[in-house]
Amino acid sequence: MCETGDRAEVAPVEALPASLEWKGEVLPLEPVDELSVLTVCDNITDILLPDQGPAKRLPLAAMARLAPLLEAPTIAGGKAADVPLAQHGFSALVEVRKGSRVRRVLFDTGITPGGCAGNLRRLGQDPAGIEAIVCSHGHFDHTTGLSGLIGRLGRASMPVLIHPEFWTRRRLAIPGGEPFELPATSRSALEDAGFDVIEQRQPSFLYDRSVLVTGEVDRVTGFEKGFPVHQAWREQNWEPDPLILDDQALIAHVAGRGLVVLTGCGHAGIINICRYAQRLTGVGTLHAVIGGFHLAGPLFEPVIADTVNALEQLAPEVIVPAHCTGWKATHAIARRLPGAFIQNSVGTTFRLTAAAVLRPREQPPATSRLAGWRQAQDEPMTCRSPRIPACGSTPTLTGAPGGRPGPRSPPRPDARLRQVFHAAARARRRRCCP
Numbered sequence: 001m002c003e004t005g006d007r008a009e010v011a012p013v014e015a016l017p018a019s020l021e022w023k024g025e026v027l028p029l030e031p032v033d034e035l036s037v038l039t040v041c042d043n044i045t046d047i048l049l050p051d052q053g054p055a056k057r058l059p060l061a062a063m064a065r066l067a068p069l070l071e072a073p074t075i076a077g078g079k080a081a082d083v084p085l086a087q088h089g090f091s092a093l094v095e096v097r098k099g100s101r102v103r104r105v106l107f108d109t110g111i112t113p114g115g116c117a118g119n120l121r122r123l124g125q126d127p128a129g130i131e132a133i134v135c136s137h138g139h140f141d142h143t144t145g146l147s148g149l150i151g152r153l154g155r156a157s158m159p160v161l162i163h164p165e166f167w168t169r170r171r172l173a174i175p176g177g178e179p180f181e182l183p184a185t186s187r188s189a190l191e192d193a194g195f196d197v198i199e200q201r202q203p204s205f206l207y208d209r210s211v212l213v214t215g216e217v218d219r220v221t222g223f224e225k226g227f228p229v230h231q232a233w234r235e236q237n238w239e240p241d242p243l244i245l246d247d248q249a250l251i252a253h254v255a256g257r258g259l260v261v262l263t264g265c266g267h268a269g270i271i272n273i274c275r276y277a278q279r280l281t282g283v284g285t286l287h288a289v290i291g292g293f294h295l296a297g298p299l300f301e302p303v304i305a306d307t308v309n310a311l312e313q314l315a316p317e318v319i320v321p322a323h324c325t326g327w328k329a330t331h332a333i334a335r336r337l338p339g340a341f342i343q344n345s346v347g348t349t350f351r352l353t354a355a356a357v358l359r360p361r362e363q364p365p366a367t368s369r370l371a372g373w374r375q376a377q378d379e380p381m382t383c384r385s386p387r388i389p390a391c392g393s394t395p396t397l398t399g400a401p402g403g404r405p406g407p408r409s410p411p412r413p414d415a416r417l418r419q420v421f422h423a424a425a426r427a428r429r430r431r432c433c434p
Contacts, residue, residue: 026282030209031255034097037262037290037350040119041091041110041145042322045084045346054288054318058084058123058347066124084122084346089141090264090292090323091116093125096210096252103207106133107250108264109145116145117152123347128154132206133195134213136264136291137247138166140183150193157196161213163246164199169233170241179231179238203280212251217268217276219243223306224269228299244268249291251277256355257317258285265292265324271310288318288352290344296326304329308336318352320344 049057058066064081072080089111096103106127109116120127127149136142146160171181190197198204204213219226226242233239247267252260261277263270270293278284289311295304311319311333319337321330322344334341342350 024279027203027205027212027280028209029205029212029251029253029281029283030098031253031354032096032098032210033255033354034095035252035254035260035352036095036097037260037352038093038095038123038125039091039322039344039346039348039350040093040106040123040125041087041089041108041115042344042346043086043088043324044322044344045086046343047083047345047347049343049345049348052342054350054352055320055342056349056351057345058349063347067122082122084119085115086346087111087115088323089115089145090136091119091142091145092262092290093120093130094211094250094252094262096207098208098210103210104129104131105206105211105250106130106149107262108136108142109133109149111141111144113144113147115148117148119346126154127152130154130158132159132161134161134206134248134250135166136249137163137244137267138168138170138185139265140185142264143185144183146185146190146193146195156194158194159198160190160195161198161200161204163216163248164201165232165246166199168241168246171231171233171238172229173231173238174229210252212277212280214248214251214273214276214280216245217247217249217273218279219268219272220275221269221271221306221310223303224272226269227267227294249273249277251281253281253283254287254352254354257352258287259283260288260290260352261286263289263291263293265294267294269307270294271307271314274314274316286314286316288320288350289314289316290318290320290322290350292323293321293325293329295321295329296324300326301328304332308332312336316340318342318350320350 047058047060047063049055051057063083067081067083069079070082072078087110090108091110092107094105094107096105106116110119117127130153133146133149167184167187169181169184171179173179187197200213200215202215204215205211206213227244228240228242230241230244231238232241244267247265249264249266249268250262254260259274259277259281261274263273266273268276270289274286274289278286293307294300295307307329317340319333319340320342321333325333330343334343
């Protein structure tokens with residue numbers, strides 16, 4: 001395993017046994033100290049973007065230093081930096097830190113054979129440190145880069161987590177146009193290359209329950225109805241396949257912050273995915289949502305308003321629409337959630353760190369015995385889930401709009417305690433004023 005400190009042989013993947021049906025119970029997810037998400041492949045690159053909150057951009061000087069050099073006869077000196085490139089695809093390198101241990105997983109691999117491996121090289125990242133690969137679904141703009149990683153990974157039998165329908169032949173049948181069959185991944189080629197394919201419909205854990213792969217996502221919203229022109233080859237026929245059931249996401253819980261949800265295309269619907277993450281983990285607070293929301297084009301633009309409204313209710317602190325979200329949806333999100341929105345770009349690293357915990361001596365002093373008593377108490381938060389249909393057991397914290405925890409009013413002391421304080425006050429008055 002890739003870590004700092006003592007090395008330990010720990011199986012990276014902890015999947016629920018195929019014979020064990022997941023019945024909807026909460027799957028406790030271990031909080032992590034830091035989650036780092038590096039955008040390796042995306043539709044956009046912008047080397048002039050400044051740092052913004054948790055988003056750390058690669059400085060021009062660092063980019064020139066890290067990137068390999070190419071022959072450039074028209075440039076003084078004859079060399080130019082081979083800078084990271086954008087493409088219509090998605091890939092992210094995820095690092096999870098708990099204490100001194102750091103583990104790395106690659107989420108999706110982009111649309112070209114060498115795009116992911118090439119950008120890792122341009123960004124100064126060694127693929128040999130990757131411990132597992134998670135594919136969000138079987139579409140070629142997320143999987144083709146597996147080809148370029150052959151021979152560059154640091155371990156034999158690299159685990160690749162997929163849904164069983166990952167291999168399905170698919171096509172897009174747009175009315176009035178010629179159907180386009182999407183290139184599909186070859187199972188035999190992947191296995192022959194030494195990848196250890198792990199198929200799972202159910203949720204799977206990575207790294208001692210630090211990361212959760214959702215598996216198949218429940219579809220519960222009324223407006224996220226899938227991809228209407230998407231078809232699958234089944235029983236010697238092309239059949240409608242709007243739901244794309246192999247779509248899955250990556251979830252982590254940053255200590256003191258909440259859930260981080262990483263999507264590839266978000267074919268299951270970004271709201272469905274976020275609500276499912278809450279249901280799986282029992283964690284109501286959403287800290288960050290990063291990845292493709294699949295809202296581009298005329299088929300999906302009618303649901304942009306509903307999606308943005310629901311995102312506002314979920315109220316993530318960080319929202320990074322990428323890849324297939326589309327510029328109209330991206331601008332709508334930026335307008336409605338300006339404090340949370342961050343523009344993505346190839347080479348951007350999102351560092352999401354645990355909330356600082358105040359030590360007892362750092363707590364603000366009590367102004368009176370009653371105030372001190374009030375600060376020592378902690379009124380339990382109640383839970384509700386009005387915005388999570390079919391997820392009655394999912395706790396959504398009350399106290400502020402969108403289910404986010406708000407300031408908690410101190411509990412009122414009970415009648416007996418008030419009598420004690422009043423009696424003590426009367427005794428002091430009698431002693432001072434006989």
